[in-house]
Every structure is written in structure tokens, then in C-alpha cells.
Amino acid sequence: MNNHYDDDTWTALDVDEPSWSDHLPDSPAALTSPRHTGRTPAEVDAYDGEALNWGDFLTQDLSQVNWTAGRLMEHGQQVALVGAGKVGKSLFTLEWAACMASGRAFLDDEPRDPIRVLYVDMENGRRDIQRRIHALGFRSTDLGNLAYLSFPPIGPLDTRQGAAAFAARVLHHNPQVVVLDTISRFIQGKENDSDTWLDLYRHTHRGLKAREIGCIRLDHFGKDTERGSRGSSAKTQDIDHVWELTSSGGDKFRLSRTHTRTGMGEGEINLLRAGRPGERGTTRHEVTFEDPEKAKWLVASGLADKLDExxxxxxxxxxxxxAEAQKHGITSSNEVWAEALKIRKQRS
Known part of the structure; x- marks a missing residue:
């Protein structure tokens, strides 16, 4: 994955160019070669270098699906997580981001290599952030790859100035995934105006995509939840996947993929939000299945992984x-403990 940055800010991508017609020669005969446009040799080489080299490109193996934790997105993809207010989007995404950064398993996925994550939060206060981190059981030593910006002094990302300030921080922290919580806090245009989302793409998302940096942006439902996120339909045009998080009652939730560019992976996931308020390390999101034995095994396998960690x-x-686990805020039922110890014996 290419995460090398050779410029100070990607606003260079947005520098106003003269009209393409300004480069055309006076004589139509000169159009027989694209090089006959008054360009210098250095400019010709630069423009040639931008084009795909078909000989090299078509021999590359790009078939492998390179998932991030949880298999909800591939590396470099842009994803929207949509849900009603207070459904727990930020809590879910914080666990997701921390698992990506620490290399812990997320949902029913296997543990993956840690990656750098930049979480930009314009929604939640520091007390809420601290409580959630404690509840999820992460320690400072787990979060070295998670850069968390709480209300950073950047302008709207659908403007050149705001995008430049954002880009400077992305270039500094060098993440592979960026989280924007919540997207409505990062724009100055109206949500129902398609130009708002076109500007957001032009100033911000284009730079992320060009550098293969993934992005998770949190969003709210509109008044009619059947119609998805609020605002213009242009909002989803640059997104690879749209996931909707909805309550199924109590501590049960459903994660449904309503838009996808690739169709890879699961399209619907049933979740259980486990945890006891005030107890550190007890909160987590688990995949649930109709088969209770499989569900119990998955929870126990996760506990076994934590004991190994x-x-x-x-x-x-x-x-x-x-007794050792409780020192790290890890607890579970006796039934799960029995299954987890059985799994650990099988592994050894």
C-alpha cells in the first residue's frame, strides 16, 4: 500500500488549471499527436508518467481482498456508517478503530496486523471518549497507532482552507484509515445541496482516495429512515459502502449494507452489544447467530484471544x-469461561 506523501498538502490537486482549450494549437493538423500542445519535454514526461503503464499494470495481482478489521471495508475504501441519534455509532466505531490500531480481532474476524488510524471527532466530549475507552478495555499501551483529535481547529472539509488544515494533519499522522465523526460537523454547505458533497469530494475525499487512505464517516438518518442518511443523494456517490446501524431492541442491533461498489463480504450482520455500565473492559460488539452454540463459541474464542494477549x-x-483477567478488566459468564479454557487447551 502506498502511504508515501511527497507534497506538503494535497490542495495542490485543486490548483486552478487554465481551460483545456487554452492548450490547443491553432492548426488542427497539430492535433495528430498529444505531445504537440506546446508542452516542454519535462511536462510531456510528467504527463506521460500519470498514465497507467498497461504492460506493468495488467500483470499485477490485484485480486486479493485486503480487509481491515471486521471485514466491513477493504484498505483504501471510503465507507459511511449511518444510524439514528444515540444508537451508538461512535461507540461502535471507536471499538472498530481501536481494534484496527491494536491488531485485536473485531466482530467475528481474525486478528489482523495493526495499522495507523486517525480519529477526528467533532461530536463527543473528552469525558465520553475516556469512559468509552475504559469500557472497551483498551489501555494506553494498546493505542499507540490511534491518533485521536478532539475538536481540532480545522475548518469545513468542503472548503479549500478547511481541507488544507485537515490534509496537514493527515500527512503528519500518516494513517491508513481516517474516521470523521460526525460528517455533518465537517461541512459548511447545506446537506440537501449536492454541491456540498461534490465540494467535499473535490477538496477532501479525492486526496484520501489518491493516497489509498481509507475513510469511515459517521452520519445520521433523515426523517424517513427508509430513505437512508439525510441530505442529498450525491452524498453516497463517492462512497464504496454504506452501512446502516439500527436497533433490534434492547442490546441487539443490526448492521446492514445498503450500498456497495464491490459486493464483497457480508451484507447483513446481527450484533449484540455486551457490557455492564461502569465496569471496565466489559463492553464489546459481538456477532450473533441463530445457532446459539456457534454464538457461544465465538464469544469464548474472543475471551481466549484476550487471555493470550x-x-x-x-x-x-x-x-x-x-483472577488474572480481572486485573485487566476482563470478565465473562462461567459458561463462556468453561468454553474459553477448553479452546485454549485445544490450541496448546
Missing amino acids: IGVPPHFGRDRAK
């Missing part, structure tokens, strides 16, 4: 393992 020896019995 904190260095609990595989030969420890339940009481000793629980």
Missing part, C-alpha cells in the same frame, strides 16, 4: 485465569 498461561484453571 495478556499472557495468562494456558494451563491455568478457571479461578486463576479469572
